[in-house]
Amino acid sequence: MATDPSCVRISGPLSAFAAGFADELTNQGYRPGSACKQMGLLAHLSRWLGGEGLGVADLHASEVERFLRARRAAGYGDFLSIKAMRPILAFLRGLGVAPMPPLPMPSGPVETTLERYCHYLTVERGLGSETARGYVDAVRLFLQGRISPDGLALDLAGLTSADVIAFVVRRCPQQGQSAAKLTVTALRSLLGFLHLDGAIAQSLAVAVPSVAGRRLSGLPKALDADQVRRLLASCDSRTPNGCRDLAVLTILVRLGLRADEVARLALDDIDWRAGEIIVHGKANCTERLPLPTDVGEAVAAYLHCGRPARPHGRTVFVRIKAPHRSLSSGGVTQIVAAAARRAGLGQIHAHRLRHTAATQMLRAGASLPEIGQLLRHRRALTTAIYAKVDRDRLRTIARPWPGEVA
CATH class of the missing domain: 1.10.443.10 (Intergrase catalytic core)
Structure with a gap:
């Protein structure tokens, strides 16, 4: 097996990028053997593109999937997933020669609302990204219960205090104390956001019940x-x-x-x-x-x-x-x-x-x-x-x- 990535021969439309990719692998700390395998994958991709009459600008997600199917059909046993293609695609996209992947779009009214809510938490409220994600995950089920019959919107205009209380009473007994406390805290925050966003006429945050349990009732579990x-x-x-x-x-x-x-x-x-x-x-x-x-x-x-x-x-x-x-x-x-x-x-x-x-x-x-x-x-x-x-x-x-x- 070759141990010098620059010695891997590459023909086809990607040959012009071979030297730069070899240098990039070295800069990223790949060992010679691993770098040679990446160069071999680049060589196969370049040959396939040439055989299909395609160029680097055609490396959309659909064509990458077609290449991987062809690689499996040819009997290759490694580098068969999208994850395996990341180093090559990241390099080519960084040069601006391969198309960027499409930005993921929020799927449905729940995710669209949660995306705006997450932005509110991180930008307006100054929460860290990990904390914001925890809040978002905690209230997703609540919003999923408000999807309209046609599935195209959220039914929030008719939201009442009784609806909020019913969700908490139904959800929190299924959770541990810390998870239940996060649920009610995040729900209060979400209801305040929905009011500011104009989705509900008045904030229903005060309607969210508290979780029973004395503060500081446990003991920190430290190592000796x-x-x-x-x-x-x-x-x-x-x-x-x-x-x-x-x-x-x-x-x-x-x-x-x-x-x-x-x-x-x-x-x-x-x-x-x-x-x-x-x-x-x-x-x-x-x-x-x-x-x-x-x-x-x-x-x-x-x-x-x-x-x-x-x-x-x-x-x-x-x-x-x-x-x-x-x-x-x-x-x-x-x-x-x-x-x-x-x-x-x-x-x-x-x-x-x-x-x-x-x-x-x-x-x-x-x-x-x-x-x-x-x-x-x-x-x-x-x-x-x-x-x-x-x-x-x-x-x-x-x-x-x-x-x-x-």
């Missing part, structure tokens, strides 16, 4: 010191993957960042001289946090030994395999889950490490306001739940049981 040690020790720092995962986990455990905040962290957000890190949090808020020594050492080791040489963009954490794009919040979550499995800790989500950071600070003597500052809580009540974790402090203020010798 031994579990944290096992989690970090599960990363092999001799490998690029291990270096990256150790840096991610150290940030989560020590600074209590959210998964999407770790994913968005950029090289320019780390001030090595000042020993600070800039965090881009909820609602587009930006905060400066101190950079602990162990966090700085883990990140520096990853940047020196684990981060690919030619990544896309300037985010700190990127995919180890080519193309080296930014790590997503889902990727951060997967890193935590994989490390927990290796350490024999069962299923652990990234947010549990945020609780761990707060609990460690509390047990080290930090005050609740200091913990709230690290976690960037906007309300002191949100941090108050951690007071229930420190049992030693609680014993000092607990009143003796009647009849008990103090």
